[in-house]
Ligand SMILES: Nc1ncnc2c1ncn2[C@@H]1O[C@H](COP(=O)(O)OP(=O)(O)OP(=O)(O)O)[C@@H](O)[C@H]1O
C-alpha cells in the first residue's frame with residue numbers, strides 16, 4: 001500500500017518569492033525507511049511541512065494513506081503523522097517532560113492507563129525516565145531532542161517524520177534512538193521519513209531522496225545513490241565514509257570492483273585481496 | 278589568553294529544592310592559542326562549562342580565570358563587556374540568538390554594540406555573510422525566513438563579526454550540510470592557524486576531534502573524567518567505547534580490520550592514515 005504520494009508538488013512562501021519546491025513527485029510504500037538529503041535550503045523542511053498540512057501546496061497534491069490532503073482532511077491526516085522538528089524548542093507544549101510526551105496522545109483518545117504506560121515506556125526508551133517531572137526548557141540540547149523523540153515513540157503514528165531529529169545526540173544516543181524507531185518500523189509497519197545530513201544514517205535507509213534547489217534530483221537505494229559521485233557533488237553532498245574510503249583506495253592503486261556501503265563488505269573485499277597475494 | 282578553571286562547581290537553581298548539579302569540581306587549563314575539544318554524553322555538562330567562559334554563568338564554588346580576569350560566584354555583572362568582546366560564543370541552538378529584522382542588521386548588531394558605526398558594522402556584516410557561505414541576496418531578508426542551516430550560518434557570522442580572540446563553539450556544525458560542515462571546520466582552523474584564535478569546540482563528531490583538536494577534555498555527569506591529545510584518548514579505545522563516546526571512523530574501521538586478521542600496529546585517527554595503512558598492507562604482502 002502507498003503510504004505517501006506526492007504529485008507535482010510546488011511551493012512558494014509568498015507570491016513575490018521564488019518557488020522553493022518545484023514539481024516534486026514521489027511515492028513511499030508503507031513500512032519503508034526513506035532518507036531525505038540535500039544542501040541547506042534545498043527544501044527538505046518545506047517538504048515535510050507540506051506532508052502534514054502545516055503548509056499548503058502552491059500547486060500539486062499530497063495523498064496520505066489514500067486520502068488527499070485538504071482543509072477538511074488535514075486534522076485526520078495529522079493524527080496519522082508524528083513529526084519531530086529540526087528545533088525541539090519550537091515543539092514543547094507541556095510544563096513537564098511527561099506532560100509534553102503525553103500531549104500527543106491526549107489528542108488521540110487513548111485510554112488514560114494505556115497513555116500513562118506508553119509515556120513511561122517511551123521516556124525510558126530514550127533514557128529520560130529520571131527527568132519526567134523536569135521542565136523541557138531547562139534541559140541540555142540532546143536531552144531536549146530525546147524528549148521530542150519520546151513524544152512520537154509514545155504516539156506510534158503510521159508515519160514518522162524526523163527533521164534532523166538526532167543532530168545533537170551523542171554517538172551512542174543516536175544509534176539507540178534510531179534503533180528504537182527501526183523497531184517500530186518493523187513491528188508496527190511504520191513509514192519513516194528522515195531528513196538528515198548524516199550520510200551514514202542515510203546509507204541505512206531503504207530509499208534516498210536527493211533534493212537540490214527545490215527539485216527532486218534523484219531517488220534510489222543507498223547503493224544506487226552513492227555510486228553516482230557526480231550527483232553527490234552537484235547536490236552539495238559528500239560520500240559516506242566507506243564509499244569515500246573505497247574511492248580513495250582506488251585512487252591509490254587498489255583494485256576494488258564495486259561501491260561498498262558497509263564496513264564489513266569493504267573489509268571482506270580487502271581480506272580477499274590480501275589472501276590472494 | 279589562557280583560561281583556568283579551579284575547583285568549579287555549578288548548580289542550576291541553587292538553594293531551591295530542584296537544584297541540579299551542572300559541573301562538579303572541575304579544574305583544567307586551556308592554553309593560549311590552542312584548539313581544544315570538549316566531549317561527553319548528552320547532559321554531561323559541556324554547555325554549562327562553555328557558558329562560564331564569558332561569565333554568562335558564574336561558578337557556584339571555585340573560580341574561572343580568563344586572562345587576568347577572575348570570575349567567582351561574587352563577580353558582579355558590571356564590566357563584563359570587554360570579556361564578552363574577547364570571547365565569542367556560538368551557542369548550541371544558535372538560531373535562537375537571531376532577533377533583528379534583517380540578516381544584515383542581525384550580524385551588524387554585535388559590532389555596533391561594541392562601538393562600530395552603523396556603516397562600519399554593516400560593512401563587516403556583508404563580509405561575514407560571504408565568509409560563512411551565504412549568498413548576498415540574504416542580506417536584507419528576515420532571519421526567520423531562512424532554513425535551519427542558513428539561520429545557523431547567520432548566527433555564526435554574528436559571532437565572527439565581533440572578531441573575538443577566543444572562539445567558543447557549541448556543536449557549531451549541527452544542521453549544516455556535509456559540504457558546508459567541512460567548509461566551516463576549515464574556516465575555524467584557518468582562524469586558529471592564521472589569526473591565532475583559540476578555539477574551544479564542543480562536538481559529538483569524533484572525526485572532528487581527530488582532525489582538528491590539539492587537546493581533548495571528556496566530561497561525564499558534570500565531572501572531568503579524562504583529558505589528553507586525540508591520539509592518547511583514542512588509543513584508549515576501550516575507555517571510549519565503555520563510556521559510549523564512539524571513535525573516529527578511521528579508527529573504528531582499523532579495529533575491525535584487526536579483528537579480521539590484518540596487522541594494525543598503530544591505530545589511525547584520520548582517513549588519510551587509514552588509506553596509507555591499507556595500501557601498505559596490500560603491497561607488502563606482495564613482495
Ligand atoms: N518561513 C519562510 N519564509 C520564506 N522563505 C523561507 C521560509 N523558510 C524557508 N525559506 C526558504 O525556503 C528555502 C527552503 O528552505 P527549507 O527550510 O525547506 O530548507 P532545508 O532543506 O530544510 O534546509 P536546512 O538543511 O538548512 O534545514 C530556503 O531557501 C529558505 O531560505
Ligand SMILES: Nc1ncnc2c1ncn2[C@@H]1O[C@H](COP(=O)(O)OP(=O)(O)OP(=O)(O)O)[C@@H](O)[C@H]1O
Nearest residue numbers: 138139140141142143289319320321322323324325
Ligand atoms: N537551565 C537549566 N536548568 C536546570 N538544569 C539544567 C539547565 N540546563 C541544563 N541543565 C542540566 O544540567 C546538566 C548539564 O547540562 P548541559 O546542558 O551542560 O549538558 P551538555 O553536556 O551540553 O549536553 P548536550 O550534549 O545534550 O547538549 C543536565 O543534566 C541538564 O539537564
Ligand SMILES: [Mg+2]
Nearest residue numbers: 044045424425
Ligand atoms: Mg530544514
Ligand SMILES: [Mg+2]
Nearest residue numbers: 140141324369
Ligand atoms: Mg549542550
